[in-house]
Amino acid sequence: MEENNPHYLSEEHLIFKSEVSSWQEAIKIVAQPLLAEGIIEKKYIDAMIQNVMELGDYMVLVPKVAMPHARPEAGALRTDFSILKLEHPVLFGKKHEVSLIICLATNDNKAHLALLKRISALIDEEVKVNALLGSASKKEFVTLAETFIREEEEEL
Known part of the structure; x- marks a missing residue:
């Protein structure tokens, strides 16, 4: 994978955890690598939580996967x-059990399109989501993710 390229997943941006007490805690945890690197400001985390509270569980994209995000001006x-x-x-909302939370930050509405294509390559099939969730290590997760992205790009 390319270093410092936001279109690729690094082990530093991947967190494995047994459980969290709430979806709010999940959002705070998943955002930490981005906050620590100055990619987002703290107010971006608050905006993501507020979005879920106001707009509901629309951030649950497919079963088991949520992608919290906020507007660029919220601190991306x-x-x-x-x-x-x-x-x-x-639990996100009243009925969505989520095990994979993807925190997306973008400072430009157009800049994230290529990134979204790569993220969608990870979650566009249930078998891929289950494989990622079954990964035993960050290295295995990243290797699977690279494979799914490469396969998707080869199909285009």
Whole structure:
């Protein structure tokens, strides 16, 4: 994978955790790598939580996967993403059990399109989501993600 390229997942942006107490905690945890690197400001985390509270669970894209995000002006300084993988799912809304949380930050509405294509390559099939959730290490997760993205790009 290319270093410092937001279109690729790095182990530093991947968090494995057994469980969290709430979807709010999940959002705070998944955003930490981006906050630590100055990719987002703290207010971006608050905006993501507020979006879920106001707009509901629309951030649940496919079964088991949520992608919290907010508007660029809410504190996204660069385009990048991070992922939280949970052993035990957390409830988003009243009915969505989520084990894979992808935090998307973009400082430009157009800049994130290529990144979204790569993220969609990870979650566009249930078998891929299950494979990622079954990964035992960050290295295995990243290797699977690279494979799924490469396969998707070869099909285009």
